Amino acid sequence: MNRSGGLFLRVLTVIAGLALVGIVLKLIGSILTPILPASFNAALSSGLAHLVTIVSPAIPAIGALAIIALVLWIITGRR
Numbered sequence: 421m422n423r424s425g426g427l428f429l430r431v432l433t434v435i436a437g438l439a440l441v442g443i444v445l446k447l448i449g450s451i452l453t454p455i456l457p458a459s460f461n462a463a464l465s466s467g468l469a470h471l472v473t474i475v476s477p478a479i480p481a482i483g484a485l486a487i488i489a490l491v492l493w494i495i496t497g498r499r
Contacts, residue, residue, distance in 0.1 A: 430494045 453461060
Protein backbone atom coordinates (compact mmCIF):
# COMPACT_ATOMS: atom_id res chain seq x y z
CA MET A 421 0.00 0.00 0.00
CA ASN A 422 1.36 3.42 -0.84
CA ARG A 423 2.09 6.02 1.80
CA SER A 424 -1.02 8.19 1.33
CA GLY A 425 -3.29 5.15 1.26
CA GLY A 426 -2.00 3.94 4.62
CA LEU A 427 -2.36 7.40 6.13
CA PHE A 428 -5.89 7.71 4.78
CA LEU A 429 -6.76 4.31 6.22
CA ARG A 430 -5.43 5.30 9.65
CA VAL A 431 -7.43 8.53 9.66
CA LEU A 432 -10.58 6.63 8.71
CA THR A 433 -9.86 4.10 11.45
CA VAL A 434 -9.60 6.87 14.05
CA ILE A 435 -12.85 8.46 12.89
CA ALA A 436 -14.63 5.09 12.89
CA GLY A 437 -13.30 4.36 16.38
CA LEU A 438 -14.64 7.65 17.71
CA ALA A 439 -18.02 6.99 16.13
CA LEU A 440 -18.08 3.50 17.66
CA VAL A 441 -17.32 4.88 21.13
CA GLY A 442 -20.20 7.35 20.77
CA ILE A 443 -22.59 4.61 19.72
CA VAL A 444 -21.55 2.35 22.62
CA LEU A 445 -22.03 5.15 25.16
CA LYS A 446 -25.48 5.91 23.76
CA LEU A 447 -26.45 2.23 23.94
CA ILE A 448 -25.26 1.93 27.54
CA GLY A 449 -27.35 4.97 28.47
CA SER A 450 -30.39 3.47 26.74
CA ILE A 451 -29.93 0.15 28.53
CA LEU A 452 -29.55 1.72 31.98
CA THR A 453 -32.54 4.08 31.67
CA PRO A 454 -35.24 1.52 32.61
CA ILE A 455 -33.06 -0.06 35.34
CA LEU A 456 -32.12 3.07 37.27
CA PRO A 457 -34.51 4.59 39.84
CA ALA A 458 -36.48 7.59 38.60
CA SER A 459 -34.78 10.05 40.97
CA PHE A 460 -31.29 8.89 39.97
CA ASN A 461 -32.24 8.99 36.30
CA ALA A 462 -33.63 12.53 36.67
CA ALA A 463 -30.47 13.68 38.46
CA LEU A 464 -28.28 12.06 35.84
CA SER A 465 -30.33 13.65 33.06
CA SER A 466 -30.19 17.13 34.55
CA GLY A 467 -26.46 16.82 35.26
CA LEU A 468 -25.80 15.74 31.67
CA ALA A 469 -27.93 18.63 30.36
CA HIS A 470 -25.98 21.05 32.54
CA LEU A 471 -22.65 19.65 31.31
CA VAL A 472 -23.75 19.90 27.67
CA THR A 473 -24.87 23.51 28.22
CA ILE A 474 -21.47 24.42 29.64
CA VAL A 475 -19.34 22.53 27.11
CA SER A 476 -21.39 22.91 23.91
CA PRO A 477 -19.84 26.21 22.74
CA ALA A 478 -16.38 24.61 22.86
CA ILE A 479 -17.24 21.26 21.22
CA PRO A 480 -16.31 22.27 17.63
CA ALA A 481 -12.94 23.66 18.73
CA ILE A 482 -12.20 20.62 20.90
CA GLY A 483 -13.15 18.29 18.06
CA ALA A 484 -10.97 20.16 15.59
CA LEU A 485 -8.00 20.08 17.97
CA ALA A 486 -8.51 16.38 18.61
CA ILE A 487 -8.63 15.60 14.89
CA ILE A 488 -5.50 17.67 14.22
CA ALA A 489 -3.69 16.01 17.13
CA LEU A 490 -4.65 12.53 15.94
CA VAL A 491 -3.60 13.25 12.37
CA LEU A 492 -0.24 14.60 13.57
CA TRP A 493 0.18 11.56 15.83
CA ILE A 494 -0.51 9.28 12.85
CA ILE A 495 1.95 11.17 10.64
CA THR A 496 4.75 11.18 13.23
CA GLY A 497 4.13 7.52 14.06
CA ARG A 498 4.57 6.71 10.38
CA ARG A 499 8.16 7.95 10.30
